[in-house]
Amino acid sequence: MKLIASAAEMRAIPRSTEFRNGGVSFWYREQGLPERRAPLPGSADYDVCIVGAGYTGLWTAYYLKKAQPDLRIAILEREFAGFGASGRNGGWLSAEFAGSRERYAESHGKGPMIALQRAMMASVDEVIAVAEREGIDADIVKGGMRTVATNSAQEARLLEEIAYLQEWGYWPEDIYLLDPGHEPALQVAGAVAAAFSPHAARIQPAKLATGLARVVEALGVDIFEDTAVTEITPRTGREHPSAVTPGGTVRAEHIIRATEGFTSSLAGQRRQWLPMNSSMIATEPLDARTWERIGWSGREVLGDAAHAYVYAQRTADDRIAIGGRGVPYRFGSAHDANGATQPQAIAELWRALVRLFPAAAEAPVAHAWSGVLGVPRDWCPTVHVDHAEGLGWAGGYVGSGVSTSNLAGRTLRDLVLRRTTELTRLPWVGHRVRGWEPEPLRWIGTQVIYGLYRTADRRESDRVSQTSGFADLAAKISGR
Known part of the structure; x- marks a missing residue:
């Protein structure tokens, strides 16, 4: 991707007369922003x-309250429930797991890592089952996941990748190469091969987030919005761990972070x-002829x-929503809370859309937005509870958080309730993992890594028949 999109490039992108950049996400534009809950009224004690x-x-x-209804639980949120990546993502509920299988296997063995992958597959069905049981309408369609290759x-x-995954928990029916005549057909321009996994569903992410918040609140959980936590402190002596906010300490x-x-x-x-x-x-909704x-x-x-890479879905109202890394990192770990997307990211995503679906080249773009996801130094997600300190956390999903968060x-x-289960043994x-390097090293490193990946894609598009060495170098620098 070029660092700057020219004015001519931006003019070439067909945009709706009501085009919007930012405003959290299209998903909230579609359903409307939720009414804000009250902030924390003052210092308080909870379980x-x-x-x-x-x-x-x-x-x-949700799961804590279901397991032990008498628990006093509070959630503190800087903005509103589902404001971050949960309300901005691509709507992929998939069994993809971002972490290095070899790294986890080094400490636990291959069998437990395979169990983790199988647990991810089960999580897709778990989310769907909870949504159905709790009356959360999130436009869920379990149509699977297709991955296309457009050059040799x-x-x-x-x-x-298919062979690799089948060594790490995917059985042959869990991911496989599609026959070119596979029905129903999906016409991706230039596709020379495609793989399919049934363990994925399309969702409307903001509907899932706001629906889940409604269900959790009905269970008796206190959700305080417009409540920014500035510091989390561990247990010290008889003093409980705490979450410090301008309006009081919990x-x-x-x-749990x-x-x-x-x-x-x-x-x-x-x-x-x-x-x-x-x-x-x-995009705006595509007409029936284009979909044909x-x-x-x-x-x-x-x-x-x-x-x-890019990721895409056909929305419930027949738009194409497509995403990618865009401008991946901002100096000093900064982020734009309103979700505004830089022009070069919009231009790159539109070019990807047209490249994959020339039939949609005239479809006006209705909305652009961005969000942030958490990336650990070794790119491996984690979940942990330290009972001595009274602190726990989960995250680092590297873009695969919809099912991983479940x-x-x-x-x-299970960890909070001190249960030993199949899940706590994963x-x-x-x-x-250690932290990231200080600035400016992490900004420079990120720019170099993604520059190498894009160079590799360009070389491969120019008929390089094997993975470019630039990609291998990027992977080595990143530590993936």
């Missing part, structure tokens, strides 16, 4: 205090997880095998 009202915090509260290097990499037996990409805003956490920016655009040319009647989620919530429930429990 469990959760910092962050995204998927991780909401799922944790991507095809070779896709075949390698003390609890356990404080569920802040994902916003973790760097907490005192002492600046280098814990890198806030990586991801961007999206959504594209297909996509199965409503599966769609990704590609490029290094700077698994995290159930695992945190290898991501207790995983720790």
